[in-house]
Amino acid sequence: MEGNRAYYTLPLFRYTNFVRFLVFLDGVVCVALWLAGGRTQYLEDNVVHFDFYRSVFELACLSLLRMCLLFHFFTRIEEISMKLLDEPYDRGLIKKRQAYYVSAIFFTLLSTAYAVTKGVFVLHEESYKEMHSTYVAVCIASLVFSVLELLLALAFLRMARRLQVMRIVHRYNSDGQEIDEEGNTIKKKVNLRRLFVMARDEWWILGLGGIALLVSSASNMMAPLFFSFVVDAALTSIEKVNHTVLVLLLIYIGGAIAAFFRSWLFTLAGMRFVARLREELFAAIIKNEIAFFDTTRTGELTNRLASDTGVVQNTVTVNISMLFRYLLQIVGSLSIMFVLSAKLTGVLLSCVPIVSIGAVVYGKYVQGIQKAFQDELATASTVAEESISSVRTVRMFSGEDKSKREYNVSIDKSYGYGKKLALAGGGFNGIVGVVAFGAIVLVLWYGAKLVIMEKEHPGTGLTIGTLTGFMMYTLNVAMAFAFISALYGDFMKALGASERIFELLDRKSEVNISGGKVLDGLDGGILFKNVTFTYPSRPDNEVLKEVSFSVEPGKVVALVGPSGGGKSTIVSLIERFYDPDSGTILLGGQDLSTLDPRWFRQQISMVSQEPTLFACTIKENIAYGREATDEEVEEAARQANAHQFITEFEEGYETMVGERGVRLSGGQKQRVAIARSLIMNPSILLLDEATSALDAESEHLVQEAIDRAMKGRTVLVIAHRLSTVRNASEVVVIDKGRIAERGTHEDLLHKGGVYKKLVLRQLSAGHGHVMPPINADTADIEEEGSQEGSEGSNESNGTER
Ligand SMILES: Nc1ncnc2c1ncn2[C@@H]1O[C@H](COP(=O)(O)OP(=O)(O)OP(=O)(O)O)[C@@H](O)[C@H]1O
Numbered sequence: 001m002e003g004n005r006a007y008y009t010l011p012l013f014r015y016t017n018f019v020r021f022l023v024f025l026d027g028v029v030c031v032a033l034w035l036a037g038g039r040t041q042y043l044e045d046n047v048v049h050f051d052f053y054r055s056v057f058e059l060a061c062l063s064l065l066r067m068c069l070l071f072h073f074f075t076r077i078e079e080i081s082m083k084l085l086d087e088p089y090d091r092g093l094i095k096k097r098q099a100y101y102v103s104a105i106f107f108t109l110l111s112t113a114y115a116v117t118k119g120v121f122v123l124h125e126e127s128y129k130e131m132h133s134t135y136v137a138v139c140i141a142s143l144v145f146s147v148l149e150l151l152l153a154l155a156f157l158r159m160a161r162r163l164q165v166m167r168i169v170h171r172y173n174s175d176g177q178e179i180d181e182e183g184n185t186i187k188k189k190v191n192l193r194r195l196f197v198m199a200r201d202e203w204w205i206l207g208l209g210g211i212a213l214l215v216s217s218a219s220n221m222m223a224p225l226f227f228s229f230v231v232d233a234a235l236t237s238i239e240k241v242n243h244t245v246l247v248l249l250l251i252y253i254g255g256a257i258a259a260f261f262r263s264w265l266f267t268l269a270g271m272r273f274v275a276r277l278r279e280e281l282f283a284a285i286i287k288n289e290i291a292f293f294d295t296t297r298t299g300e301l302t303n304r305l306a307s308d309t310g311v312v313q314n315t316v317t318v319n320i321s322m323l324f325r326y327l328l329q330i331v332g333s334l335s336i337m338f339v340l341s342a343k344l345t346g347v348l349l350s351c352v353p354i355v356s357i358g359a360v361v362y363g364k365y366v367q368g369i370q371k372a373f374q375d376e377l378a379t380a381s382t383v384a385e386e387s388i389s390s391v392r393t394v395r396m397f398s399g400e401d402k403s404k405r406e407y408n409v410s411i412d413k414s415y416g417y418g419k420k421l422a423l424a425g426g427g428f429n430g431i432v433g434v435v436a437f438g439a440i441v442l443v444l445w446y447g448a449k450l451v452i453m454e455k456e457h458p459g460t461g462l463t464i465g466t467l468t469g470f471m472m473y474t475l476n477v478a479m480a481f482a483f484i485s486a487l488y489g490d491f492m493k494a495l496g497a498s499e500r501i502f503e504l505l506d507r508k509s510e511v512n513i514s515g516g517k518v519l520d521g522l523d524g525g526i527l528f529k530n531v532t533f534t535y536p537s538r539p540d541n542e543v544l545k546e547v548s549f550s551v552e553p554g555k556v557v558a559l560v561g562p563s564g565g566g567k568s569t570i571v572s573l574i575e576r577f578y579d580p581d582s583g584t585i586l587l588g589g590q591d592l593s594t595l596d597p598r599w600f601r602q603q604i605s606m607v608s609q610e611p612t613l614f615a616c617t618i619k620e621n622i623a624y625g626r627e628a629t630d631e632e633v634e635e636a637a638r639q640a641n642a643h644q645f646i647t648e649f650e651e652g653y654e655t656m657v658g659e660r661g662v663r664l665s666g667g668q669k670q671r672v673a674i675a676r677s678l679i680m681n682p683s684i685l686l687l688d689e690a691t692s693a694l695d696a697e698s699e700h701l702v703q704e705a706i707d708r709a710m711k712g713r714t715v716l717v718i719a720h721r722l723s724t725v726r727n728a729s730e731v732v733v734i735d736k737g738r739i740a741e742r743g744t745h746e747d748l749l750h751k752g753g754v755y756k757k758l759v760l761r762q763l764s765a766g767h768g769h770v771m772p773p774i775n776a777d778t779a780d781i782e783e784e785g786s787q788e789g790s791e792g793s794n795e796s797n798g799t800e801r
Pocket residue numbers: 294535537538543561562563564565566567568569570772
């Protein structure tokens with residue numbers, strides 16, 4: 001798909017659909033009236049011995065024909081009119097439309113003429129007196145529909161012109177997502193159907209569960225009937241009672257077994273579905289580009305994985321089974337109740353509209369509060385997660401009270417909505433209770449009246465047994481209604497949750513995690529050509545401006561510059577965490593965006609200042625990037641000066657690190673991270689030297705490991721140490737997103753620009769780091785003479801370490 005596309009649709013409530021509906025009604029009404037008009041013999045006679053004055057068979061056929069033809073004509077006229085809006089001078093289309101229009105009018109005119117003629121003859125001959133009443137109705141209906149359709153057909157062209165203002169435009173971007181006029185993507189409409197389609201793999205389990213559901217529902221339906229038989233049998237003989245009770249018992253046992261299967265199978269399907277959904281959702285989340293994670297809170301994502309999927313799980317399985325169960329229960333019970341006593345059922349049904357209206361109004365109100373309640377709860381859990389995961393920082397700044405306050409604000413808000421929910425729930429239950437029990441009492445009173453009538457005039461009322469059964473069915477129906485109204489809330493909740501899930505599932509990552517060219521080898525050269533970049537999360541802040549530089553294969557280039565200048569951003573771009581806004585980045589002479597990210601990330605290793613280790617064993621951490629043997633892991637650890645401290649742990653390489661394991665020191669962590677990089681044997685090494693001071697011994701070990709790692713590789717290092725910049729082939733000074741200076745350490749010192757200021761500032765601070773928190777613009781420059789003097793002495797301080 002290339003570029004934006006646009007489609008038009010029409011609103012549902014429009015002229016054509018109204019005409020279509022009428023034409024459909026015409027066909028159905030005329031045929032139904034004709035069929036309802038008598039016994040089979042009579043119908044046959046009507047066809048075989050056709051009599052123009054008395055038969056209406058041809059009117060029913062004519063009506064069916066009208067239905068088919070007019071449906072087709074009107075649909076085509078509308079379609080052509082839509083096309084003509086975009087191509088108003090297409091003569092072919094105009095002629096076609098005229099042909100359909102004339103045909104529609106001609107046909108409706110003919111059929112009106114026929115209906116009028118028939119009506120006149122029927123009236124004149126007074127044959128309507130001998131016709132079945134529904135046949136007379138067919139004549140009238142046919143006349144009315146024909147005239148109506150003729151009028152509507154005449155007005156159709158005029159209405160077709162209004163399509164221009166009625167049509168709704170839908171624009172789609174190149175990814176196939178619907179967008180609005182400003183180009184923002186419009187959220188896809190979610191419906192439960194999509195959820196059910198997703199549960200495709202579970203359909204067979206649901207099918208089996210459905211069979212069990214039918215059996216258990218049938219048992220539920222039959223039980224009250226046999227209950228009433230038992231009561232009536234009690235008035236006759238014990239044998240009859242024994243027999244009926246036995247049957248009742250069998251019905252209950254069968255129902256219980258079916259209920260077990262129903263419950264097991266539907267729950268199982270739900271579990272399977274949610275497990276798969278979680279896997280898919282996690283895969284969809286983790287594949288997103290880094291910019292997505294910059295703008296989305298972790299708490300929100302984990303919430304979707306854990307709770308939204310849980311809400312959806314029940315909907316497509318357990319809830320849908322309950323819905324069917326209760327619907328069956330209502331339909332089945334009401335049918336049996338009709339058979340038992342139509343009068344009593346009529347009394348009961350008269351109460352239903354009152355309860356239903358109340359349920360709908362309540363449902364709408366609760367839905368709104370429920371959403372607000374969930375939103376506040378989600379905010380609260382995000383606050384909680386952030387505070388708990390950064391508990392050290394919280395403790396450091398004694399921020400417990402602040403975190404508590406933030407959490408409490410959200411919880412208090414959600415409690416506010418919770419209070420409203422509780423009141424609404426209570427009120428509804430109370431009111432529905434009064435109405436529902438009122439209805440039951442009414443039915444009981446009327447039923448008792450019928451029992452008395454039966455006693456006085458047998459055959460006119462109800463037996464006690466039937467009334468008992470009837471009351472049980474009434475309770476069945478009432479319970480089913482109550483559960484269905486509760487299910488309605490669950491379905492609404494699931495709709496909300498599925499909307500959030502689908503939003504993530506449908507999201508297309510702007511930077512794919514795999515796919516693209518794989519080269520035979522990588523020579524390690526890096527080239528930045530006029531790269532400009534802005535973080536998507538901060539669109540008004542251009543971080544890199546027209547940056548161009550290169551790193552020759554096998555060389556070491558040092559990036560230096562004031563904090564916030566854009567050094568780490570350059571490294572992120574090489575890892576293709578983000579794509580530049582303009583300009584190109586070449587890796588081994590190839591445009592980075594054409595290379596397979598999975599492949600080139602194997603060729604690049606990065607060691608950052610504060611590496612993150614996963615909550616698993618040291619061995620697993622070192623072999624995170626690829627499968628490796630124990631020997632390879634050990635060798636990498638030796639190279640990284642980590643072997644010794646690892647073997648000093650009781651469990652050696654199997655020692656758990658991270659949240660629930662041992663806490664490694666900063667230097668140890670760095671060395672494990674270096675081993676993790678070395679095991680990949682990368683062509684390119686991206687290094688962010690530590691600014692945080694390690695103790696001398698630790699720094700020495702880390703530095704030694706880094707020096708070893710750098711050998712024979714292309715290295716881009718964000719340098720903080722003077723020794724590093726001195727040994728680099730080139731130093732690139734990045735200041736406010738631009739390259740301020742480039743050259744060797746000596747060249748740049750002689751130049752006397754930003755770099756020199758940085759070095760002097762650092763040296764005057766008395767340590768060998770070249771970097772933050774210096775800001776070149778504000779750095780005070782010491783007197784030239786004293787600077788030169790101090791430079792020499794301090795420099796050696798810096799490099800001797
Ligand atoms: N993920 C991000 N989203 C938005 N802005 C960011 C992001 N990361 C960095 N920035 C901004 O980009 C600018 C450059 O940041 P960068 O981390 O590249 O600087 P740096 O030179 O590496 O600084 P330091 O030496 O302090 O690490 C800064 O203004 C920073 O606020």
